[in-house]
Amino acid sequence: MAIDFHQLRLERVYRATAPVRGLMADLDTIRGIDAELDRKLAAWSKGKRISGYLALAGFILAFIPVVGVAGFGLIPLALLSLLVCSLVASRYQKLDLENRRYELVARILQQLRKDIAPDEPVTVEVDFHPASDPRHLKDQGMVRDWKTQSFVQRWLSFQVRLLDGTLLRLGMEDRVQTRSRTRRNPRGKYKTKRKQKGVSLLHVQLRVKPERHPQLAGLQEQARKAVRLPKGASLARLDVAEDRLALRARMPHDWTLREDVKSPFCDGLRTTMMSLLSLYQVLNYSTGLRKQLPAKVSP
Structure with missing residues (x-):
């Protein structure tokens, strides 16, 4: 089965009825999507921290006569970067999927797969x-x-x-x-x-x-x-x-x-x-x- 990421992002609910192998493939896809979201969240969160440090440095430099002009020029750029990074990081934070939920389903399927017929449909719904x-x-x-x-x-x-x-x-x-x-x-x-x-x-x-x-x-x-x-x-x-x-x-x-x-x-x-x-x-x-x-x- 193919995961509709757009639908998963909007509904934040995974629903499927399929044999074990199909569900395992879906959950592996969800795991990859979540890992990619985590990487993007980490990158934008790092950008937010760096922007905050640059804004602080700009305020400090603004009071130093020799480089005061550079400090004043750095402040608005750093604040704008901080705002953008904060908004994007917040967006990825809202898209984050709780690992325990899909991993629990995957491990249950692994434990039970010998007790389930290969083509037997399994119905699963996970609310994220x-x-x-x-x-x-x-x-x-x-x-x-x-x-x-x-x-x-x-x-x-x-x-x-x-x-x-x-x-x-x-x-x-x-x-x-x-x-x-x-x-x-x-x-x-x-x-x-x-x-x-x-x-x-x-x-x-x-x-x-x-x-x-x-x-x-x-x-x-x-x-x-x-x-x-x-x-x-x-x-x-x-x-x-x-x-x-x-x-x-x-x-x-x-x-x-x-x-x-x-x-x-x-x-x-x-x-x-x-x-x-x-x-x-x-x-x-x-x-x-x-x-x-x-x-x-x-x-």
């Missing part, structure tokens, strides 16, 4: 808007003298039918709260203080045929015992029904994609795969119970 984007605002109010805003963003949707017939659904959700407070200090100046806290929620669901797992609905306790999560992640919810298993895990908002991280940091990929394996342990246990049932005798 920041979690605190106004479109994700859910609530706002006051806590003491703090103005609060709460945001909820479901930025990942992933669905595929695995080789064993199980329908896998994955989702990632960010919940962020921002706080701001403006006070006047003793010198009469107003100062605004800002805080932010958040959490990321991983959703994993397996849908199965009830006839293959007839006792699944009664395995709530076994399912809870089977859940194993890495340090930094915790179980938020577990649902067991006759045709599905669903798990929600809580992770720090600053989760990473590194296996060597230590608590309170958390590896997003490891949390995803351990959650999936935990649910599959329950399915395997249910399969074992079904095999222990006496075979039906034909009349």
Whole structure:
């Protein structure tokens, strides 16, 4: 599949339904686009810093009699360069794509590709808007003298039918709260203080045929015992029904994609795969119970 960069830049959402190889090619293209944007952002940010230094040098030179004229001539050029570099750098900053989001999808596909048929379509949607984007605002109010805003963003949707017939659904959700407070200090100046806290929620669901797992609905306790999560992640919810298993895990908002991280940091990929394996342990246990049932005798 060919990535429409213009559409991705406008919508900041990647949507696709394709086999694993097609999605991997798309994500590799997105990785290259993001790297190019990062290089341009770094170049224009460097130009902004240099322009600022030149403007400062111009002001200093302006007070030196011998080179004062040169200093006055340098100031407007440096300020104009500073303005242009700032505007362009700001534009590239807004186009930046959060690496963790597309890299998580790519690594999940790498882990699952042996369990997915080569031509099986995988449906993926990744939202690259920041979690605190106004479109994700859910609530706002006051806590003491703090103005609060709460945001909820479901930025990942992933669905595929695995080789064993199980329908896998994955989702990632960010919940962020921002706080701001403006006070006047003793010198009469107003100062605004800002805080932010958040959490990321991983959703994993397996849908199965009830006839293959007839006792699944009664395995709530076994399912809870089977859940194993890495340090930094915790179980938020577990649902067991006759045709599905669903798990929600809580992770720090600053989760990473590194296996060597230590608590309170958390590896997003490891949390995803351990959650999936935990649910599959329950399915395997249910399969074992079904095999222990006496075979039906034909009349």
